[in-house]
Amino acid sequence: MKVSKLWLDKFFDTPLPSADVLSNALTFHAFEIDGVEKVGEAKPSDGRPTDVSPFRDEVLDVKVTPNRGHDALSHRGIAKELSAILKLPLAHDPFVVSSDFSKKSATVTVSIQSDLCKRYFAAYIKGVKVGPSPKWLKDRLEAIGQRSINNVVDATNFVMFNTGQPLHAFDADKLGSLDIGVRLAKAGEKMMALDGKEYGLSDSNLVITAGDVAVGIAGVKGGMACGITEDTKDIVIESANFDGVTVRKSAGTLKLRTDASARFEQGISPELAAEGMKGMLEFVAHQIGGEVAGFVDVYPEPQQQTYVSVTVEQVNKVLGAELTGADIADVFTRLGLAYKEQSGVFEVQPPFERLDLIIAEDLIEEVGRIVGYDKIPATPLPAFEKTSELNQNFYTAEKVREELLAQGYSEVFTSVFAPKGERVVLNKVDGVNPYLRTTLVDGLNAALKKNIPNKDLLGLKEVKLFEIGVVWKDGKASPVDGLRPRETTMVGIVTEKQPAVEEPLAMHAPGVFPAEYQNLPLSVAVQYKPFSKYPYIVRDVAVWTPAGTDEKNVAEMIQREAGELCSKVSLFDTFSKGEKTSLAFRLIFQSFDRTLTEVEVNKIMEEISHILVGKGFEVR
Amino acid sequence: MLFMETEARLPADRRGHLHPISSLIREANNIFSEMGFTFAEGPLVEKEWYNFDALNVPKDHPARDMQDTFFIKDEKEMVLRTHCSPVQVRYIEEQLKKNIQPPYRVIVPGPVFRNEATDMTHEAEFFQMECLVVGEDVTLAHLKGTLEKYFTEVFKGVSVEIRFRPSFFPFTEPSVEVDVRLIGEKAPEKLRGRWIEMMGAGMVHPNVIKNAGLDPQKYRGFAFGMGLDRLAILRWAIDDIRLMHSADLRFVNQF
Numbered sequence: 102m103k104v105s106k107l108w109l110d111k112f113f114d115t116p117l118p119s120a121d122v123l124s125n126a127l128t129f130h131a132f133e134i135d136g137v138e139k140v141g142e143a144k145p146s147d148g149r150p151t152d153v154s155p156f157r158d159e160v161l162d163v164k165v166t167p168n169r170g171h172d173a174l175s176h177r178g179i180a181k182e183l184s185a186i187l188k189l190p191l192a193h194d195p196f197v198v199s200s201d202f203s204k205k206s207a208t209v210t211v212s213i214q215s216d217l218c219k220r221y222f223a224a225y226i227k228g229v230k231v232g233p234s235p236k237w238l239k240d241r242l243e244a245i246g247q248r249s250i251n252n253v254v255d256a257t258n259f260v261m262f263n264t265g266q267p268l269h270a271f272d273a274d275k276l277g278s279l280d281i282g283v284r285l286a287k288a289g290e291k292m293m294a295l296d297g298k299e300y301g302l303s304d305s306n307l308v309i310t311a312g313d314v315a316v317g318i319a320g321v322k323g324g325m326a327c328g329i330t331e332d333t334k335d336i337v338i339e340s341a342n343f344d345g346v347t348v349r350k351s352a353g354t355l356k357l358r359t360d361a362s363a364r365f366e367q368g369i370s371p372e373l374a375a376e377g378m379k380g381m382l383e384f385v386a387h388q389i390g391g392e393v394a395g396f397v398d399v400y401p402e403p404q405q406q407t408y409v410s411v412t413v414e415q416v417n418k419v420l421g422a423e424l425t426g427a428d429i430a431d432v433f434t435r436l437g438l439a440y441k442e443q444s445g446v447f448e449v450q451p452p453f454e455r456l457d458l459i460i461a462e463d464l465i466e467e468v469g470r471i472v473g474y475d476k477i478p479a480t481p482l483p484a485f486e487k488t489s490e491l492n493q494n495f496y497t498a499e500k501v502r503e504e505l506l507a508q509g510y511s512e513v514f515t516s517v518f519a520p521k522g523e524r525v526v527l528n529k530v531d532g533v534n535p536y537l538r539t540t541l542v543d544g545l546n547a548a549l550k551k552n553i554p555n556k557d558l559l560g561l562k563e564v565k566l567f568e569i570g571v572v573w574k575d576g577k578a579s580p581v582d583g584l585r586p587r588e589t590t591m592v593g594i595v596t597e598k599q600p601a602v603e604e605p606l607a608m609h610a611p612g613v614f615p616a617e618y619q620n621l622p623l624s625v626a627v628q629y630k631p632f633s634k635y636p637y638i639v640r641d642v643a644v645w646t647p648a649g650t651d652e653k654n655v656a657e658m659i660q661r662e663a664g665e666l667c668s669k670v671s672l673f674d675t676f677s678k679g680e681k682t683s684l685a686f687r688l689i690f691q692s693f694d695r696t697l698t699e700v701e702v703n704k705i706m707e708e709i710s711h712i713l714v715g716k717g718f719e720v721r
Numbered sequence: 722m723l724f725m726e727t728e729a730r731l732p733a734d735r736r737g738h739l740h741p742i743s744s745l746i747r748e749a750n751n752i753f754s755e756m757g758f759t760f761a762e763g764p765l766v767e768k769e770w771y772n773f774d775a776l777n778v779p780k781d782h783p784a785r786d787m788q789d790t791f792f793i794k795d796e797k798e799m800v801l802r803t804h805c806s807p808v809q810v811r812y813i814e815e816q817l818k819k820n821i822q823p824p825y826r827v828i829v830p831g832p833v834f835r836n837e838a839t840d841m842t843h844e845a846e847f848f849q850m851e852c853l854v855v856g857e858d859v860t861l862a863h864l865k866g867t868l869e870k871y872f873t874e875v876f877k878g879v880s881v882e883i884r885f886r887p888s889f890f891p892f893t894e895p896s897v898e899v900d901v902r903l904i905g906e907k908a909p910e911k912l913r914g915r916w917i918e919m920m921g922a923g924m925v926h927p928n929v930i931k932n933a934g935l936d937p938q939k940y941r942g943f944a945f946g947m948g949l950d951r952l953a954i955l956r957w958a959i960d961d962i963r964l965m966h967s968a969d970l971r972f973v974n975q976f
Contacts, residue, residue, distance in 0.1 A: 129886055133898070166889035346781040353786075419895070419924055419941065421862025462927060466887070466895035469861065474885035474897060479869045480862035482854065485757025485826060492760035495750070502743065507730040511737040513968035516846060517765070517832070524766070526791040526801065530838050530845070537766070548968035559970055565737060566968070571765055571832075588765055594724060602724055618754065624744035624976040628909070629957040632971040 103245035104179050105140075106159040108263075112180035114192040120159035123183060127163060130186040130470050132173070135162035140244045158244040170367025172454040175265030185435040185471055195264065196452075200379040206395025209337060213399050214284040217307050217344035218319065220371035220400040221283055222378050224338040225273065229253060229391035231333050238388070253329045253336060256384035258360075265369060265454070266340055266377030267361035269309075269317060273335040275327040278312025281337070281397075283319060290315055293325040294357070306351045307343055320348035320365035321357055336391070340377035342369065372404050372453035404453055411461040413445045419465045421480055424472065432471040438464075494590065496618060497610045498569050501592050503621055510567040510594055515544030517571065524573050539574040541593030545601035553597065557639045558689055560671055565596045569606060637668070637691035638702045642709060645681045645719040652684050658716065659686055662709045666690050666697065683721060741953045741976040742848050742965060746830040749850055752874045753828045756867070758852070761827040763808035765834070769798040771807035775932040776892040791836045801834035804946055805851035806892060809925070813855065813933035823940050824856035830949065841961045848949035848965075853925070855935070855942035861885075861895065861924055864943040868922075872901055875956075876912075879905040884916060893923025893944060911955045920947035 106123065110116045117123060124134045138160045165173045172178045177195060184191040209225045234242075234255040242249055242258060249255050257268040273279065286302035292315040293299045300318065302308065307319035317323040320343035329336065342365075349366035352358045378396075385391055413426050426445060433440045438458075439450040451458035458464060469477065502512065518529070522536030529535045538544065545566055552564045571588040593603035646655065652672055660670045667688050674685035688709075690702045710720050739747075750760050763771070773785055791801040808829040816825060829851040837843050854863065865883050872881040882904065885897040900916040908914070922945035927937035950962050957976075964972040 131887060133886070133888075166887075168889045349781065418858070419860060421860025421865075460894070460927065462894040462924065469895050470887040474861075474887070477865055477885065478862045479865040479883060480860065481866040481870060482756060482826075482863050486824065487757060489754040489757050489826075490759040492762065494762065495760045499747065502739065506737040506739060508728045509731040509735050509737050511970055511973050512740040512743055513970075513973060514740060514742070514966050515968050516966055517834075518846075524796070525794045526836075527794050528836065529791070530836050544968070551968065552970045555969075555971055559974055561970070562735070564970065566970075567737075568968075573766065604724065618750065620751075621747060622739075623748050624739055624741055626741070626957055626976045629959045629972075629975055631960050 102163050102165055102174050102179075104161045104163050104176060105241055105244040106161070107244070108158075108176045108241050109180050109183065112177065112184070112191055112193050113189055117183065117189070118187070120161060124161055126183060126186045127161070127179070129473060129475070131182045132166060132169070133164040135164050137161050141240065158240070160244050167367070168457045170364070171369055171456040172265060174364050174367065175261075176263050178265055178454075181437065185432075185437070188435060191437070195380060196376055196454075198379065200375075200382060202375070202378065202396045202398065204393060204395045206397050209279045209281065209395065209397050211281045211397045211399045212283075213401070214282060215307060217285075217347045218283040218341060219344075219402070220342040220374050220398070221281070222340045222374045222396070222398045222400070223281060224340075224378060224381070224396050225279070225335070225394040226338060226385055226391045227273075227335045227394045229334065229336055229385070229389045231329060231331050231389070235388065251329060251331070252384075252389050253333070256381060256389055257338070260377055260380035260384070261360060261364070264373065264376045264380050265364055266373040266380075267320065267364050268377050268381060269323050269339040269361075270329050271311075271316060271323065271327045271337040271339070272329055272333045273337045274333070276311040276316060276337065277314060277327075279337070280312055281339075282310040282313060283341070284308060284310060286315065292316075292318065294318065294322045295325055295328050296322065296357075297325060300355050300357070303354075305347070305354070307347050309339065318351060318355065318357070319343045321352050321355065321362045322359055335394075338378065338381050340374040340381065342371040342374050345369075368456060370404055370453045370456055371400060374400075406450055407459070408448055408450055409458055409461065409464055410446055410448045411464040412447070415461055416465050416468050419462065420469050420477055422469075422472075422477055424468065428472060429468055432468045433464075435471060436467060438467070491614055491616065491618065493610060493614055494606070496614060497606055498590070498592075499618065499621060500611070501569065501606065501609045502567075503619070505567045505592075505594065508565070509563070510565040510596075513545075513548050513566050513568050514570065515541070515548055515568060519543065522573065523575075537573040539572055541568050541570055541572060541591050541603045542595075542601040544568065545593050545595040545603075549595045549597070549601070557687065558637050558669070558691070560669070560687075563597050565594070567592065567594045572603075633668075633691045633693045635692055635694075635696050637689050638697055638699065640688045640690065640702060640706050641673075641685060642688065642706065642713070643674070643683055643685035643721040644713050645683055645721060647717075648680045648682070650682065650684075655684055655713075655718075656686060658712065659688065659709055662712045663688060663690075663705055666692055666702075666705065738970070738974045738976055740965075740973055741957065741959075742949055744976060745949050745953060746848075746850070748875060749828060749830060749871070752871055753826075753852070756826065756870070758826040758828050761808050761812045761829050762831060763802070763805075763811045763829070765802055765832060766793060766799055767802040767807050769800055771810055772800050772802050772804075775810040775929065776806055777926045777928040777932070778891045782891065789835055789837070791834050803835055804833050805829040805831050805849045806944070806946060808851060809853045809892075809929065809944060810933040812853070813935060817934050823935065824859075825853065825942075826855075827853050829853070839963060841963070844950065844962045844966065846966055847962070849946055850949055851944065851946045853942060853944045855925070855930070855940055857940060859924075859941050859943055861897075861943065864897075864922055864924075864945065867943075868899060868901075868945070872903075876903055876908060878907040879903045885922075888921060888923070890921055890923060892926050892929050893921075894926045896921065896923035898922075899945065909956050909958065911958050917955060919952070920945050922946070 239249040286306040290302045308315040309317035345368035352362035518534035519538040590606040595601035669689040793799040882902040884900040888898040890896045925942035930937040
């Protein structure tokens with residue numbers, strides 16, 4: 102979620118520290134930050150006059166975790182986190198301001214016909230003045246990537262990004278009826294949404310109706326027909342609570358994910374609806390004009406206060422720290438969690454929006470992250486009272502690996518997906534090879550074919566490969582539970598002389614397993630070197646050298662002359678005749694950025710011959 | 722006769738090459754078995770119960786949507802496992818069947834699958850290593866200590882720092898993201914002197930302990946899940962994750 106620093110500042114008495122400080126605070130105590138961006142700063146490259154957009158803001162992209170979507174997808178939620186982390190009082194918390202909702206509407210009625218709506222709070226407001234938003238409001242919304250539409254719509258958006266409660270404003274005169282309902286859509290029901298597209302609905306979508314005509318897809322988007330325009334005079338504000346799963350499915354099936362649906366699908370508190378309405382009333386009083394004609398609040402089962410207990414001992418037993426009751430009390434106070442403490446037992450009353458605080462471990466996490474995980478020591482595990490058991494399959498696999506490596510086979514992994522097989526996956530993203538392999542043979546044969554052209558490059562006499570991997574074959578469904586037998590781990594090998602063969606790894610199990618694993622060698626590679634994707638050219642050169650010639654010097658001489666296009670010089674044959682020794686070298690030429698030509702390689706080879714002859718060697 | 726018994730061993734300079742992932746698993750098993758850990762494993766085609774429900778991932782969780790998970794056609798509630806975590810619950814169940822109570826220490830290295838488009842940094846098939854410790858006095862501090870020990874053994878002669886950041890996973894509470902920083906000349910270039918996000922971890926959620934058949938009032942645990950391909954990429958400066966399953970000896974023979 103994009104969070105504006107100037108917006109956050111309004112929750113505190115003094116401006117917050119720089120965005121970098123905020124970013125660090127959130128990263129180590131709350132949420133990952135995907136980036137910090139400066140906005141509103143006129144850049145010469147924009148070609149915009151520098152006096153047009155003088156506001157400067159910094160925007161943090163906060164990755165709110167799914168467990169905190171209830172409360173932290175809002176500036177207020179992030180401000181509250183920062184207040185706890187940085188120990189700055191949340192001086193202007195909109196949630197503690199009270200509001201008067203007592204005036205009942207005589208004309209608007211609300212009827213909830215589905216338990217997927219836990220609360221529907223509506224306000225009927227007459228005589229608003231629709232127009233452009235004030236500059237500060239435009240700036241705030243634009244900073245977080247929202248387009249300013251008009252003062253009424255902007256107000257609903259501002260309140261959503263401020264409190265986390267999505268709101269919707271209907272043009273009351275265009276609703277056709279002030280009898281508002283919430284129900285599941287009927288099969289075949291259609292609605293034109295504010296984005297100008299018509300959506301076909303089904304009974305898995307929850308809709309808002311006026312006189313039983315769909316005027317909004319609950320929690321997702323309002324209808325076009327009763328949108329706010331410059332001519333709008335009277336409005337109905339909706340601050341409601343819809344079931345998260347239903348909204349998520351609607352947004353998914355209609356391919357219409359909105360800022361509202363993103364909040365509802367996290368599951369938010371029905372209490373928050375009052376905070377949303379409160380926020381809207383501020384705008385009625387100061388920005389958009391009009392007068393509240395009355396409220397309707399249908400809230401059949403108000404959210405009950407919950408309690409979660411945790412002890413000082415539990416906190417320390419989970420975190421492995423030595424925190425005191427005072428440390429824990431400090432964290433709860435900073436987070437604004439009301440608690441009672443008695444002889445080391447904390448009974449916490451989570452605020453209504455913190456739906457994530459359910460069990461003791463949830464509170465322990467709050468303590469851990471606010472205190473800071475850097476305060477958690479690194480404690481070695483104590484010596485184990487049991488001995489490590491030998492995994493027989495792994496032991497066998499390691500034994501087979503070692504034997505095959507010694508025989509010159511290299512290990513490969515090929516894909517488990519195949520063009521044919523007995524079991525098949527659904528909806529494979531790339532659409533190819535949806536079957537689970539029944540054999541390693543096909544993958545190994547293909548791998549052999551792919552590697553043979555690179556034999557010289559690799560300096561191999563023969564390509565030999567092996568794979569240890571799972572196959573799914575002969576899976577007859579069991580008559581008992583319908584399940585197929587477990588997959589089989591196979592070992593397969595392939596060489597240039599022998600097409601791939603495989604057999605179950607279990608056939609290689611020793612008669613008796615030892616108590617411990619063998620100590621086997623690890624890779625000694627230090628760093629991988631990328632290889633060229635272009636073809637290579639091989640050339641051989643053999644020279645007669647006098648007795649006492651160091652072959653390494655000759656190889657170096659060749660490498661120097663061959664230059665960087667020669668990726669490898671290797672001695673592949675030597676024999677002696679009298680005093681003279683013949684050294685035969687193989688040169689591999691390859692470029693990282695193009696295909697080399699025979700002509701240029703031949704030219705290099707001529708130069709190498711020339712140099713060798715110059716040194717008194719006889720080129721054979 | 723088994724096929725591999727028919728051939729002679731070659732001189733050392735013609736020895737074949739071990740896949741880097743196998744080397745990492747071998748090394749991890751060496752280090753962890755010293756600490757009493759057992760190498761555990763589980764099926765790759767897994768029941769949704771073990772892959773999700775038992776791990777406290779609710780039915781309507783986005784991770785269960787079609788785009789991330791390979792579902793098996795015509796087999797009810799069967800998936801290609803998306804992580805090695807299902808073995809947490811499977812292992813505990815197996816132990817309890819044999820009447821073996823905690824403490825438990827296991828590592829679970831193995832292949833996992835995600836239904837994603839592949840590119841230089843994404844693979845549909847990759848390797849993870851899960852680690853689970855269950856007992857009466859297991860703490861988050863032990864997780865830090867265990868990771869410090871592991872990375873210190875892997876990167877010998879280098880000073881290892883472990884850092885936790887808050888995170889969220891349905892199967893752990895508290896949940897943390899683990900960053901590692903290596904200080905010293907011998908550290909691989911990509912890991913030297915900077916914090917690198919290495920894995921997700923945390924204290925096993927009491928619901929998972931309960932789903933596995935243990936009393937969460939009595940037993941706690943820590944768990945982590947690390948991408949082995951990612952570790953290999955960082956350790957050896959590998960430029961494309963798809964090389965792991967390429968079966969290309971230009972890659973494998975460098976290890």
